[in-house]
Amino acid sequence: MYTTEGFTGTICNTPLIRLSRLSEETGCEILGKAEFLNPGGSVKDRAAMGIIHAAEASGELRAGGTVVEGTAGNTGIGLAHICNARGYRCVIVIPETQSQEKLDLLRVLGAEVRPVPPKPYSDPGNYQHIARRLAEETDNAIWAAQFDNTANRDAHYATTGPEIWHETEGRIDAFVAATGTGGTLAGVSRYLKEQSEGVRIVLADPPGSALYNWVKNGDLQSVGSGSITEGIGTSRVTANLEGTAIDDAVMPADQESVDMVFRLLHRDGLFLGGSAGLNVCAAVQVARDLGPGHTIVTILCDSGARYQSRLFDPSWLAGKGLQAPDPASI
Ligand code: PMP
Numbered sequence: 001m002y003t004t005e006g007f008t009g010t011i012c013n014t015p016l017i018r019l020s021r022l023s024e025e026t027g028c029e030i031l032g033k034a035e036f037l038n039p040g041g042s043v044k045d046r047a048a049m050g051i052i053h054a055a056e057a058s059g060e061l062r063a064g065g066t067v068v069e070g071t072a073g074n075t076g077i078g079l080a081h082i083c084n085a086r087g088y089r090c091v092i093v094i095p096e097t098q099s100q101e102k103l104d105l106l107r108v109l110g111a112e113v114r115p116v117p118p119k120p121y122s123d124p125g126n127y128q129h130i131a132r133r134l135a136e137e138t139d140n141a142i143w144a145a146q147f148d149n150t151a152n153r154d155a156h157y158a159t160t161g162p163e164i165w166h167e168t169e170g171r172i173d174a175f176v177a178a179t180g181t182g183g184t185l186a187g188v189s190r191y192l193k194e195q196s197e198g199v200r201i202v203l204a205d206p207p208g209s210a211l212y213n214w215v216k217n218g219d220l221q222s223v224g225s226g227s228i229t230e231g232i233g234t235s236r237v238t239a240n241l242e243g244t245a246i247d248d249a250v251m252p253a254d255q256e257s258v259d260m261v262f263r264l265l266h267r268d269g270l271f272l273g274g275s276a277g278l279n280v281c282a283a284v285q286v287a288r289d290l291g292p293g294h295t296i297v298t299i300l301c302d303s304g305a306r307y308q309s310r311l312f313d314p315s316w317l318a319g320k321g322l323q324a325p326d327p328a329s330i
Contacts, residue, residue, distance in 0.1 A: 007085040008049050010039040012159045016167040016297070021267055022284055027292025030283050032300040033164065036272060040078040042302035043160075044071075044146075047183050048078030050155025051144045052086070066091060066141035070131035072180065072231045073102035074302055075146050080109035091138075093131040098230060101306050121236060147181045148239035156187025164188065164297050165195050173294040174200040176250075176283045178232040178275050179211060182241030184299060189244050200290075203249040204282030204298075206257075206275075209233030211241075215249035227254050228310070228320050229274035231301070252281035259325050260284075261304065261311060266327040271304040274311055 004010050014034045022030040035043035055061035066089040067079055076092035083090035092106050096115035106113045114134075119125040128147065135143035146152050164172065175192055177185045185203060192199040205212040207224025211234060214220045220235065227233060252260075261277035264270045276299070283298040290296070310316050314324040 007039055007081055011045045011049050012038070013163060014038060016164065017270070017300070019264075019268060019280065022280070022287075026284060026287040028287035028290065029295040030280070030287060031168070031295065031297045032270075032276070032280060032283075033160070033297065034300050036276070036300055036303040038078075040074075040081045041306070042074040042077065043184055043299055044074035045078040045081075046155045046159055047146055047152040047181070048075055048082055048144070050151045050158075051146065051149055052079070052082050052088075054149075054151035054154070055142045055144075061088070061142045062140055063087065064140065065089070066135075066138050067144055068131050068135040068138065068141055069093070069144040069146065070126075070128040071144075071146065073098050073106070073306070074231055075144070075181075076106050076111060076113075077102070077109065079144060080106055080111040084110055091131075091134060091141075093127045093134065095127050099307055099310055101308060105306075146183065146240075150240055152181055152183035153187040153190070153240040156184050157191050158187075160184060161188045161191025165192060168295060168297065170195065171295050172196075172199055172297055173290060174202055174283075174286050174296045176202040176204055176279060176286050176296060176298045178204040178206065178229070178278055178282070178299075178301075179234065179241060180231045180275075182234075182238050182244065185246070186240050186244040189246065193245050200247045200286070201245055202282065202286050203246050204279055205249055205251045206233040206278055207251060207254060209251075210235045211237075212249045212251045215246050223251060227257075227274075228317075228322065229254070229257060229278055230307070232275045232278070248286075250282045250285050252278050252285065254320070255322055256281045258311065258317065258322050259330070262325045262327065263330045265304065266330050270300065272300055273302045273304055273307050276300040276302065 206227035208226035
């Protein structure tokens with residue numbers, strides 16, 4: 001029999017999809033890692049699994065314990081699934097600005113959801129600090145701490161990086177990804193650079209984030225007024241991101257990311273979220289910079305289903321000064 005073991009057994013080993021039209025247009029191989037096919041529906045299943053395995057291995061998380069996390073959604077969804085599968089209670093603190101679909105799903109999965117007003121990281125009311133305090137006050141509980149718990153990065157070093165290297169047979173010129181915690185970019189960068197120093201690592205940053213400037217000139221200064229993308233962009237260098245080799249950064253405008261999301265849906269049949277749209281825009285930009293003949297890999301982080309009431313609602317987009325492209329003209 002060829003079987004996998006339960007929920008966590010189905011995380012990882014996602015296909016690497018060749019985006020054929022974009023590849024033909026750029027003369028490069030533009031490849032997207034289909035993270036939306038993880039069982040919890042996003043790239044964050046890997047981090048959730050890595051964090052829980054590490055906490056179990058260290059003895060910090062014991063039978064019947066509680067996992068508390070501050071999350072923009074996808075990590076919480078991964079954690080909620082794994083907690084169900086392993087008999088833990090799951091408490092999720094989430095900024096109330098996140099999409100209704102993610103809040104509803106977390107509740108259906110059985111997590112205790114605590115929406116809180118968005119506050120900067122420097123404010124004690126920031127969702128991450130609230131999560132830490134809740135875990136401290138609860139018996140036999142861990143704070144998953146995805147931003148600074150490097151079990152997150154380690155999961156990508158152990159799985160995403162080797163999968164990409166194997167799937168491209170080592171023929172990869174650049175890896176491009178947006179960062180939320182930085183776990184994906186940091187883990188994959190470490191693994192790929194160990195295999196071949198020449199692999200170019202490019203951080204894709206949404207408008208409003210500070211990392212674009214940080215990569216370009218060492219200055220944590222935000223550019224632009226904000227983004228409709230969710231789960232990415234930040235104003236600080238997390239422990240996961242610290243010390244990561246990054247060669248360059250790009251910052252696609254939101255309209256470009258939205259156009260790409262619609263294009264991927266209507267021309268390639270791929271129903272993806274905003275961060276995947278931004279990642280693919282960034283991959284195309286890197287392809288144009290490098291010129292034909294190169295292989296560029298990026299991450300297709302989650303599905304468009306998580307954003308139906310926003311990204312795919314023309315009036316919601318219009319309220320943000322953005323346009324839903326006409327499928328006939330894409
Ligand atoms: N895209 C989406 C939709 C996410 O939820 C996240 C994580 N918050 C990311 C991308 C970025 O992943 P990472 O935390 O590994 O940097």
